[in-house]
Each structure stands twice: as structure tokens, then as C-alpha cells.
Amino acid sequence: MKDDLVKLGFCKFENAISQEWVGKINNALPKIFEEHEKMRRENNNPISSNGLAMNALVGNEILFDFLQHIIDLKILDWIEENYFNAKCILNSFTALSNIPGEDKVFHKKVHRDIRGFSSDVPLMLNMLVMLDDFTTENGATLLLPSSHQNSEVPSDEDFMKNSVQATGVAGDIIIWNSNLFHASGTNTTQTVRRGLPITFSLPFYKQLLDYPRAIGYEKYDVFNEKMRRILGYDARVPGSVSEWYSPSDKLLYKN
Template identity: 35%
Template sequence: MNIEQIKDHEHNISEKGWTVFRSLYSQEQINIANQELEEIRPVYDAVQKEQGVYQETKNAYHHTVVMSPAQLALINPNPLHDFLEHFFNGRYILNTMGTSYIEPNTGIYTQNIHRDIRSFSDQARLMVNVLIMLDDSTEENGATWMLEGSQNTGKKPDNGYFFKNAIRATGKAGDVLVFDGNIWHAAGENKTDKPRRIITPFFSKPLMKQGLDYPRAFGYDFAHRIPDQLKQILGYNALTPTTISEFYKPREKRFYKADQG
């Protein structure tokens, strides 16, 4: 990706609130991720039932990156890396990476109008949401509704205005949407007879707390085995020390590195 393309995407996000990168992943990568997803769904269903949250969270599988090597491979290397470093004007980390699975004619809480960042952050570039399409996304199977320009307003639009003015973000399996964390959006309904699956990594400035403590979830020793870029993305350079001696490390061994913003 060259700087002109990066600036075009940045312009789209500033103006409309979203942009799309076509064919970022191969069908083979998508197939492997889909296959692993079938394997890990029963694990999630069991945990959600055990914790008594199955009814409210079914079809939403959070932090699947921890369970699925194929999903981790989608950000190792991260094809959006140059774009994200430009957009955030420096380092960034993974805030969360989960999977949404809309079965035909079933509901999911993401179909309510919402934004993914709870606190409106206006022009401060704190977080972007990325949506990796595992299936072709169409108006029939649940393509996301997006209210262009709404990233600049903290006020939630009412249902009537939203669904009259929002556009549908359609695309092919392997396409990737990137949108401002402040934009108001909603998942569509799936009126077909096949599921519609997406992976949603959110990337943020390192100063934001991760949705799951990925360095601890993968293990601190995991950092010795992975490329520097993935180490940065998973948050190993933005740790919080827990003792005074950990805090007083020499600069290169600090838990929260000086270049993390």
C-alpha cells in the first residue's frame, strides 16, 4: 500500500466515517478461519452457558483470536499496519478481536444502533473498528448499516432517521471495512438460509485498556516467539507494571515503552 492509497483511505474515514480495502485476504485464508470457527463455537457456547450469558451473547464470540491460530495469522503480519501507523500517527495495539455469527433469521445485539466506543472521542483518533468479511456481505444477509458523517456527532440518531439515511456496507469475503470508532452503525438482518460471519478486530492507541489482557492470555513467554510487529500489536510493549521494581526498569526493559504515546 503506497502513501497515496493510505491518504485516500484516511480521507474516506474523515469524511464518511468508513473505508473499504478490497480483497485484503485470500479465499484460502478465509476458508481456514471459517473452519476453525466451526471448531471453537461449541467451546464458546459451553462457556457462555456456564456463565449464564448465553441468551444475551449467543452468536457473538469475543476474543476468538486467542482460540484460533488462523485468526491470529490474519494480523501476523497485519496488512493494515502501514495504514494504521499513519492513521494513529504512531504505535497502535489490538483492543479486541472477536467474531460475529449471524444465523439466518436470528437476532444479535449488534443489530441495535450503536457505536463501538462507549465514550465519544470526537477528532481524537483513539480507536478504529475493522470488519473482516468471512462471507460475502449483502443487503440480504446482514451487511452493516452505517450513518455516514455520524462519527462527528456524539448524539445517537433515532431509528427512523438512521434507517432512512444509513447506507449498507456490502462486500466480498476477504474484503475489509475500517471505520471510525465514533460512527453510529447496526448489523443488518440475515434473511438468507446461510450464516453471515465477520471477524472484528478493533485497533487503538496503546494508552487504551484492552478488552482482554492479550499479553497475559497468550502468556508473557509467547512474546519471545513472535515477530516484533505482532508483539507490538498484542500489547507486549504497553504493559502495566505491578511492582515498584518492575516500574524502575531501564528504559529498554520498561513495561510501558517510551514510544507508545
């Protein structure tokens, strides 16, 4: 798998998640999507999809439990050892439903999930947990092999000609170098195709959401040491010189 991640920019963990976990998350998603759509409308946010919940982790205990499950499965250990060669933290945690016929939301466009191009620096990594079977018909994610090695943005024509679809079954996990160009495919079926796009980054890279602040600094002791680190509680920025000089056991920047 490591060779594929290095050469192609992506690899797959087959049957990584049990069907029990797949079912529990899928049962929770309708309410999550509804809450996020309501929030977007109230805030006049331009995202116009009821199949997208950005930063879905916050406020949803089932997703916290699932993130802990990913940790317990040692998948993050593998990623830290074979990709980052260092400790990493959560950068984003999203829930996504590829709705039939929907083509205008941002994740349908050819893109990479990292600003700029980090070259050989393993700054960020994408993880996609498949919650339904990913097929050609329901718009399995399109990946452009080896594009993580090139700073140039491919044309839409070249991308469609040379990309491959990340097909798989519910419970599979695919990961890719965040320099890799990708896009959601078009769902031509009559049913949704669900997944959890999650990203991890080196601790100094700014999170998409300030998870410790959003979850609550007072909840630090609720989580075990590994979960606290992954959530970013040990990679915070001091807010004053006094905080900078905190005693060792109170430091905010332990990573």
C-alpha cells in the first residue's frame, strides 16, 4: 500500500470498517444533514446542497466514537508511520452525500484539498470512508494518478481522460496525498452515495475549524491522550506571553 501511496498518490484499506459501524453512521446522517442545511440557510451561506455537512464532528457523539474507532484500528498509526513520518492532527471531518443529478457544488469541481502545492512535504492527507458501495454509476470519487507530483493544474479534459474512479464497497477506506487532484463523480442512479471525507495534517498546519475551541477547552479531560492530540488540543497557539511560559504540564503546544 505504501508504494501505491508514494507512486500513485493513493491507496485503499479494504473492509476496514464493519457493517455495524456503517449502519450506525448512515442512520445518524439524515439528522446531521438537516441540521447543517438549516444552519446554512439561516446564515445565508452560499453552499446549496442538502447533502453536505462540513465539520460534522462537532456536536455528534457518534462521530466522536467513530474517530476513536479509527484510532483504535491503528489506521492513523499506519498513516503517521508511512506518510507523515510524524504525529498528525485532524484538519477536517465532513459528511457527504452524493445526490443524484447534483453537479454544481464545489466538490464536483477538479481540485486538491490543500492550498497551493506542498511538493514532497507531507503536509496533509485525505481519507474517504465509504458508507455505501462506490460505483461508476453512483459517482465514485475521481482521482488523477500521480498528479500529487505535479504543481500544474490539469485541464478538465485531461483530468477526465486520465482519472480513475475510486470504486469500492461500504466499509472500505481510501486515502490520498492532499496534493492529488480529484473530484466527486456524477451520480446517475436514483439513490444517494454517502461517505465521510476526513483530512489529517501536520500539527502546525491550521485546522479547517478550531476543533478544540468548537468542542470546548473544558472538555480536554473527556478524551484520552491520543484523541486529544488528534483533535488538536495539544497543538494550540498561546494567546499571551504568559501562556507561552506555562509549566510543562499546561503547555498548549505539545506537538
